[in-house]
Amino acid sequence: MARMKFLCDADRCIECNACVTACKNEHEVPWGINRRRVVTINDGTPGERSISMACMHCTDAPCAAVCPVDCFYTTADAVVLHSKDLCIGCGYCFYACPFGAPQYPRVGNFGSRGKMDKCTYCAGGPEADVTMAEYEKYGANRLAEGKLPICAEMCSTKALLAGDGEIIAEIYRERVVTRGYGSGAWGWQTAYKETVAI
């Protein structure tokens, strides 16, 4: 089994936000919720870099550790998923998440937090694969269809890579060596306690 990861090559990302849009469209993500976003650091200066960020599917995920109802689980592909049937919308995963991945629809009185929504690595949820029940809660399950996450698949500059950690790290390493620079595998140190050594 693969160890699925995301890697955003900030030297290639052109901040087109197509990954954000594709994700919203693929999963019919509700208004106000963004499973993926593009953050531009040092915007407007010569050194600006844009990074597409979503749930990094951490090793030893903090969200799973702090969840009071234990609704998270890690798949055989090391994708961190959760059950919306169990989630109570307490917000603890948001406090613990280093990437701001968990999102909460505003429901009920006080606009309080509804059940958490986040990037599923296009791998659905605990329901049976590629069913309507799964789609309604978590969106498409592309992994079950043998496809990679839509955000990375349609990235026009191939800045955003998804796939087995070792393979995408090797692709990134080759790029950095060939072009002679790279601003790093953003988030890897925090998510996986390792980075791509060049």
Next chain:
Amino acid sequence: MFRASLTSIARAGRVALAAIALLGLAAIAVPDETLAQGTNPTAQAVTEEQLLQALQPGGEIAGRVSIPDQKATGLIKPGGQDWRAFHQGTMFWVTIVALVGMLAIVVAFYAVRGKITIDSGLSGLKILRFNAFERFVHWLTAGSFLVLALTGINLVLGRFVLIPLFGPEAFATVTQLGKYAHNYLAWPFMAGLVFMLLVWIKDNIPDRTDVAWLKAGGGLLKKGVHPEAKKFNAGQKGIFWSVIVGGAALSVTGVLLLFPYLAGGYADWQLVQMIHGVVAAILVAVMVGHIYIGSVGMQGAFDAMGSGEVDYNWAREHHSLWAEEARRKQGAQGGASGGARPSPQPAE
């Protein structure tokens, strides 16, 4: 006709090719110039490593987003790991020590000291200690606190204690209801705090009798020792102020947790949540002691908040100064006896 159009396409193609060739030459010429000037397009680029190293505790790597949600500007917030460590370590153990530790102390106290009885026995004479409004305020606060405390403890310990017993589905359902209860009962709790402060603050100003009471250990440890006390002894004043101060801290932090964007950024939420949790645990420990001494721990104590009327001998032993005052007032109103009558207003 067909031939003519083909020729015109060919001619247009030649023109286009020439144009592309020219552009290509120009394009090749430009990088030569920049390289000659020595410009490196990545020299000033930010790297993740630099940014992580420059990060202050509680800081985040953030930038600009072009989606409408301007709260999504944070990229990496390593502080989440610290909150996780706090929640899994400190919060877990503080809750266990506060709850189990205090229960153990109470049980040990009961085993050693036993139930504190009225030394001079029941007099059969009742005097009013708390009127209906005071009792309402007490139970409004107490009832909501009990639910708030249990649902709060559930968030910290339930996963480890209750999921193995009841399974994840049943536990999640109950915890979901618990979350609603926690969010809604916070408001009556806060109302209770305000009423409590207004009704009882005048009787809870620390004074000299408290020093003597504390020196005598409140008479809790020795049978037959009864230091003087007014309406509230030093121990009760301690309970009152823990509830007011702790309750205020819980209210402020709780409201901020309900409306997180009032509190600021994610580091503020984490801090607010940590304060809320620790203060709650301390208050739970205080309340375990309070519930014990107000119920099984002391003969006659529950009546004060039950019927509102306490036995005169109980009052004389535990609140001597207040009992005198109350009896004097009742005497002035036509003698003490059981049953309903205008409530005496104990003064300092």
